[in-house]
Amino acid sequence: MPHPEWIQSAIIYLSAAVICVPLFRKIGLGAILGYLVAGIVIGPSGIALISDPEKLLSLAEFGVIMLLFLIGLEIAPRKLWEMRKSVGITGTGQLLISAGLICVGLFFLTKDWDIAWILALTLGLSSTAFAVQLMAEYEILPTPLGRQGFSILLLQDIAVVPILFLVSSLSADESAASGSPAVTAMVLVAVILFGRFALNPLLRIIAHYGNREVMTAASLLIVVGVAELMVAIGLSMGLGAFIAGLLLANSKFRHQLETDIEPFKGLLLGLFFIAVGMQMNLELFLQEPWFILLGAFALMGVKTLVIVGLLKFQKFSLRESLFLGVMLCQGGEFGFVILSQASAQGLVEAHLSQQINLIIAFSMLFTVPVALLVKKFVSKPKNAGENTYDSIDHEEPEVIICGFGRFGQIIGRIMTASHIPFTALDKDATHVGFVRRFGNKIFYGDASRMDTLEAAGIAEAKLLVLALDDPKTITKIAHQVRVHWPHVKIIARARNRGHAYQLYAEGLRHIIRETFESSLQAAAITLQELGFTEGQALEKVDMFRIHDEQLLAEAVEYKDDLAKLIEVASEGRKELQDIFEKD
Template sequence: MEHHETLLHAIYYLLAATIAVPLFRRLGLGAILGYLVAGAIIGPYELGLIYQPEATFQFSELGVVLLLFVIGLELNPQQLWKMRLDIGLLGGSQMLLTALAITAVLAAALNLSWQQGFMIGLALALSSTAFAVPLMEEHKIMGLPIGRKGFSILLLQDLAVIPILLLLATWSPIASAEAHVPWWIGLCTVAFLLLAGARIFNPLLQIVAKYGSREILTAAGLLIVLSVAYLMQLVGFSMSMGAFLAGMLLAQSSFRHQLAADIEPFKGLLLGLFFIAVGMSLNLRLLFAEPLVILALALALMLIKILVVTVVLRVRKFPVKEGLLMGVMLAQGGEFAFVVMSTAEQTQFLPKDITSYVVLVVGISMALTSPLVILHELITRKRTMQEKATEEAAQAANSLQELEQPDAHKAEVIIAGFGRFGQIIGRILTAGNIPFNALDKNPEHIEFLKNYGVQSYYGDATRIELLEAAGIRDAKVLVIALVNIEASLTITKLVKTHFPHITLIVRARDRAHAYQLAELGVENPIREIYESSLSAAMQTLTEIGYTDGQSQRAIDIFREHDQTLLHQSIAISKDPKELAQLVKQSRKELKDLFSKDVQL
């Protein structure tokens, strides 16, 4: 019976998401709000289809864990060290100022001690990484300076959860049932992972890639993420922080793009489930009983956080417009506020009626975030043509500066297949300071190339998730340099369908392969031995007495004639008789061309 109930619950989740998310996206309200509404409808306060959302919430937190892991893959310890001032100053200022402002409001409105008010302020100062990061990625600001500042604030908030819980344990009249691990054990664990983690994880992934299958490599990636996350939870940190640390340790690994592509589906599904669980936890009966009060409290919380983030970023010389956008994206309460309020209630530090209000206000603020971001977009779109022209000029200037420092922006070229063919292209791009991402399926090959300073990544380029992880949406050119004909054709079809803006340069193994590529719309496939054969033919003619000019002329005639023949052959490439007839006719035409040239 329990098995059937679990299956039925899974059907409810999928049905609610399948109906609500497309509908809300169609209305322009975003997927996150769709998940929240779906959860609220099927939760215990409405239809009651799911009456115990706590278990779902705990499991769905893995979505946040995987999200932080993927973010960690985009960073490395050196980059994190560069962000230390932003993490400390921006994040610390946001937390402290927001907590003090909320404490002042609560002290004036409610009969609470300053410790209770400050604890509520700290809990509400936290934002939701699960909400904010997808919003930043959706609006393509995650890689911009303002996006990195916003992420620094979120990272400090994750780090602050443990001190907040320790402070709560100190102030609570009843000790928490959970045993707290000494702080120094947590720090020693982090130090150990930073020093030895990469030396353990990379060899493991190399062995799995060499002897296992794609599914086992995915399993190994999940094993690393969940193991580190669980370890960090045991020593007193959050699972999200552990996942971020695991991703950061693998940021310089050859498997980085492959892991990001493999984990993406799990991350998306579990994040959706997380938002549904948040929706189910909202006490809508309390909301319907006092709708104006709850809505006013949620809007007041968001206003305080927007103002604080805007001021903090303005001090760091960011425009008010960018500060407001980041403030709106970080204005919601965070998922860790649920943890803090639950602990505060269990230890009798706060009464249940207060924690219920706080939890509902956090949930409503989450639901309001997407609409407020959309409203902010509508307002900012109403700008004069002069402002737009000024911004475009500034963007053009920034682009010129980035071109002078190619490492500062995303790859312009992706090379699929980094054997001898692809390496020559990569060497020329490197010499020209042109950033590129190279993908190859041979893990030993990747490690060998790294010994010579060649940056390349392990991965199967026939997978759309991997191409996206490698940056194909922002790239200009995709070079398909694979030996495998089937894989080459698969990638070509994939890119023509999903990324038509990309210029394709494709290696053709032979003439038949070139026919197939031409049928798919590839202009001038690069036949791998064609140019080298022509070069050898030219040298042969020179050695038997032709002048350099005569040799070059003969090669030019052949190249032009052969290219014409290739285009003529495409339509009849599947008919051997007609193709044979065309080849015979073309040989006669080629002889005639050479004869006329000799006579001239």
């Protein structure tokens, strides 16, 4: 039986990634540089295990398409409106001013304003992966300064799509713009109407009658199908994927779609960066080291100065402005994406594209050491609680409710009445559709999957309420959250005393037994009907509650020993009787 060549190639790609990416993340340089170095090592400039990176690039570009879909999925119109001030001033200002200054310098190199402007916009983008990681590490994301940084990154993510569209429009390949404007407009309107009125009902049917694999297939079909349709009318696949994401940004299936697409995006995007690394010309760096290094430092300097100026204009201190500026001064991963498209369409010659690729890569390489150097001289920004800047957290939940049946809905209604943002997850598509008709914010998704919880915002949440019907699922989720997000407080529904033992053993202390409180309330009413005063009845009920909770805590270590549990329960009854008699 012949041995397929692609298996050997896959082993080489995966081995390079498995070795390089963890190593680079461990030393603080990030996964993207790890992928790039992996590509350099196995590519023509390294040990030449792979000689033709173009074959990989054609497949890996689907990772870019899925990334653009997820960007559209995360950009809910309401969130953009709430952030309009910071995105409009800081985000737009950073990109346009940085690109304008860089464009002037590039014009003397290219002698073409169109190419210079495309490259300037490309270099004006920062690395979201690097910047968010640094801001999280230095604990500035929840501060006013961190919000400004997030606004800059959000605007850049949005700007990628029009930049790619601009590349297509300026391309020498006229086929990219061969579609009739009328046909293009009609198809776009049809896609929007389909997304608005038909897509959610279709997904609801698939969720109800299919399984997880079918839902994943549907997610991929949406992305690739809309992207291919855009190509048919003369637009880019990336624009189609972005439009598909926007159409589903407010869908109840949003978190599930994000969860299903994320693994494919991550793998294919990693392959894309490996392919970019394989195309990097190390011989060019050895021939022009000073040009590449000076270009990288010039890029970092220009972007830092622009960000410092914009933040000083908004009354931030020089130290704070410099602190954020160096975190966002590098070139971004989208730069590789745009350069790849521009080169493929003949807009930018190969030599210049390789130079810019190297400049972006080295600017990313220098970001971490420069940030560490600046950190020594700049104090961490204060988390000013009294600030009046636009908040970016309205879409981020303080509470996540897993399971939105009888138990979860009451909690959700009280949260809504108290103006506390929450996100509810339920994997019954029919129930989700019914509950949303009453104005509840609920999403279709399997809360037992960690990637679904991540998509729902578990990392930023303060509380997780486990209100599901299935005790095993509740225990499983509780264990996962305790391990991966120990800062999140958990309030869990317990089916019975045995389930409460399991949750207590997992370290939970806020355990609500389904019938416990209602039984205590019934006991209090019973005592009153028998002649006890309300105060006497409530006192006895409180004594029982305290005693039973103490007994529960003591019996946890014997939860698997029935004989010992019976013994503890017998002793508990005697103790309770003694307490009541003394009272």
